[in-house]
Structures are given as C-alpha cells and as structure tokens.
Amino acid sequence: MRVHYRGRMIARRTAALLAATALAAALSACAPTASPTPSPTSTGFASEEEAFAAAEATYRAYVDESNRLLAGEESASPLRFLRGQALSDEEEVQKLLSESGRRLTGKFEIKSFDGESWTSTQVQAFVCLDLSQVKLESADGETPSPENRAPENRLEVRMSGASEPKIISSVLRSESC
Numbered sequence: 001m002r003v004h005y006r007g008r009m010i011a012r013r014t015a016a017l018l019a020a021t022a023l024a025a026a027l028s029a030c031a032p033t034a035s036p037t038p039s040p041t042s043t044g045f046a047s048e049e050e051a052f053a054a055a056e057a058t059y060r061a062y063v064d065e066s067n068r069l070l071a072g073e074e075s076a077s078p079l080r081f082l083r084g085q086a087l088s089d090e091e092e093v094q095k096l097l098s099e100s101g102r103r104l105t106g107k108f109e110i111k112s113f114d115g116e117s118w119t120s121t122q123v124q125a126f127v128c129l130d131l132s133q134v135k136l137e138s139a140d141g142e143t144p145s146p147e148n149r150a151p152e153n154r155l156e157v158r159m160s161g162a163s164e165p166k167i168i169s170s171v172l173r174s175e176s177c
Helices: 001-031 049-071 084-100
Strands: 103-106 108-116 122-130 136-137 152-160 166-174
Touching: 001 084, 049 108, 049 122, 049 152, 108 136
Parallel strands: none
Antiparallel strands: 103 136, 108 122, 122 152, 152 166
C-alpha cells in the first residue's frame, strides 16, 4: 500500500507543479512588457554611440599611459591597451629603440577622434595625433628627430572587444590631419 500512496503523492505534486507553471505562464502573458533598452552584451556594443565612446576612452587611456612612459614612469604600461598587430608593432618599436640606445621624450596629444564605422565587436576610427612635442633622443641627449616631420599625423585605428576594447591596429593614413 505504501507504494500506491507514494505514487499518488507524486502524481499530486506533479499535477500541482504543472498547474502552478500553467498559472504563471498565463499571468505573465497578460502582464505588460517593457521595451528593452540597449545594453552592452558580453559579445558586443549596444549602439554606435557606446562603441565610439568606448573606443575613444580606450585610445585616450592608451595615449595617457604612453605619455607616462615617455615621462619616465616605470610603472606605465601602454602595451596593456594593445593586441594583435598593434602589440607586435609596438614591441618591435620598443626593441629597436632599446637596441639603438634611443628613447622618445615629450608628450603625445590627441587633436581629434572621429568614429568611422563599427560592428558589435569592432570599431574603426580616425585619430589626429599631435607629435610636435615628441622627440627622439639618443643616449647622449642629442635629438636626431627629423626637422621636416609633420607635427600631426592622421591614423586609422581599429579596436576590438566590447567589455574591454583593445587597439588591434594603427596605420598612418596621411602625414598631417
């Protein structure tokens, strides 16, 4: 008899659970739904505005960190903002500077940041970067920087990643902005 009683108890619990589920489903169908607001997902940007703002903030943080490095702050780490080809290129520049006994001094300044295009995971922008205060210094303090160098350069920058964008490429597009 116990088996029979246990079977009825399971059947009653199952019926009650099904009834509660059906009731919850019926009630939720009648409830008004709020229109979803765009929000960032783990895989992408929610809007063009958000994508460009995140990309600009990342590039500005990268330039700030680069300026800290140029000022001699040992804790500065601009490489943490880079990935892919941009990281490889920067590592190569640092290696060449180190091998030649030269270093950059001064300060980079962003004159403009213009978002060009975006997808849910990637942003392309054009940056006008002022290099007029940046000098190439040799170990003996000489500055063999070319005098005919354009004071501003227009760069095409690509970034990827929505939760923590990283610069993946930076290509010189013209000598001046």
